[in-house]
Amino acid sequence: MKVLLTGGAGYIGSHTTRLLLEKGFTPIVVDTLENGHREAIPSEVKFYNGNINNKELVSKIFIENEIGAIIHFAGYIEAGESMKDPLKFYNNNVSNATTFLKIAIKNNIKKIVFSSTAGVYGQPKEMPITELSPTVPTNYYGWTKLFFENILDSCKVYGLNNICLRYFNAAGAGYNLGEDHSPESHLIPLILKTALKQRESIKVFGTDFPTPDGTGVRDYIHVLDLAEAHIEALKLLDKGITGKYNVGTGKGSSVKEVIDISKQITNLDIPVIETPRREGDPAELVASTEKFQRITPWRPKYDIKDIIQSAWNWHSSNPQGFK
Secondary structure, three states, X not given: OEEEEEOOOOHHHHHHHHHHHHOOOXXXXXXXXXXXXXXXXXXXXXXXXXXXXXXXXXXXXXXHOOEEEEEEOOOOOOHHHHHHOHHHHHHHHHHHHHHHHHHHHHOOOOEEEEEEEHHHHOOOOOOOEOOOOOOOOOOHHHHHHHHHHHHHHHHHHHOOEEEEEEEOEEEOOEOOXXXXXXXXXOHHHHHHHHHOXXXXXXXXXXXXXXXXXXXXXXXXXXHHHHHHHHHHHHHHHHOOOOEEEEEOOOOOEXXXXXXXXXXXXXXXXXXXXXXXXOOOOOOEEOEOOHHHHHHOOOOOOOXXXXXXXXXXXXXHHOOOOOO
C-alpha cells in the first residue's frame, strides 16, 4: 500500500518512513523542509517539496500515486512559540491542514492517521492520563491539535476515517536518524548538547514539584516505538476501527533522573542550573496506553535508558545534526 506522509522529513516522520519501507509499504513524502531534513529521506522514497496548502501540488501527488492512506505529521510543534504567535499555528496546523483534507477527500482517500499530542489534555488532575481525561489545552499548540482532531471527526461524513495518536514525549534515535530541531526545546537533546559543550548548561525549571525528587515527571517514548504505533494504527483503519489513542510507556521519569542517566551514559559533565517553575508546567504527565494495547499487539520496547543511549549514539556521531 502507498502511504503519503505529510511532514515525512521531520523527526518522527522520517523514522516512520523507514519503518514503512521495512514493513513492505511504499511511503511517499511531502514536506516543506522548513523543519525537516531531505537527508533523512531514503533515495528510493518519492519526495515532493512543498506545502500541503498548495492545491496544485497536492492534487498532483494524488493523481500520480494511488494513495491508500495518509499519515499526517506536518505541523508546528513548539508550544512556547504558539503562545507568542498563535495565528502562525492556527494557519498551519488547522487552516493549511483543512485545505489538504479537502483535496484528499476529493481524491477518495478513506484513511488517515493523525499525529496529535498529549498537549490536548492540558493539566490533568489524575494520573495516569486516559483518553477520557478532560481535554483543556494550556497552549495554542494543544488547541490547534484538538481542533484538527474535531475536524477529522467531522470528515467521517465524507467517508474519511481517522485515528488520532496522542503522543507523549518522543525521544531517542534509530536508522541513523536523530532529533535535530532548530531551535531545540526538548529536554534530552538539550542535555546531550550540553554534554557535547554546545551549550554551557541545562536549565531545570522547578525543583519544588510534588514529585519524589521535586522535578517534573514526564513519559518519554522512543521514536521507534512511536513509528510502530503508526503501523498498528494503519492496520486498525483497515479493519474499520477508528478513535483516539494515547501512545506512551505508562512510566514517568523526572528531569533529575534523565540528567543523571545522561551523565552515566555520556560519562561527561553536564552543568545544571536550577530555576523557578515555568507558569503552567504540570508536575507529572504519564500516559495510560491500555486502550491502544487492548486492541493491538503494540507494546513499547524501549525504556528511558535505551532512549538516552540511542540519542547519545546519534548526537555524539552527528554533533552538527544533519548539517
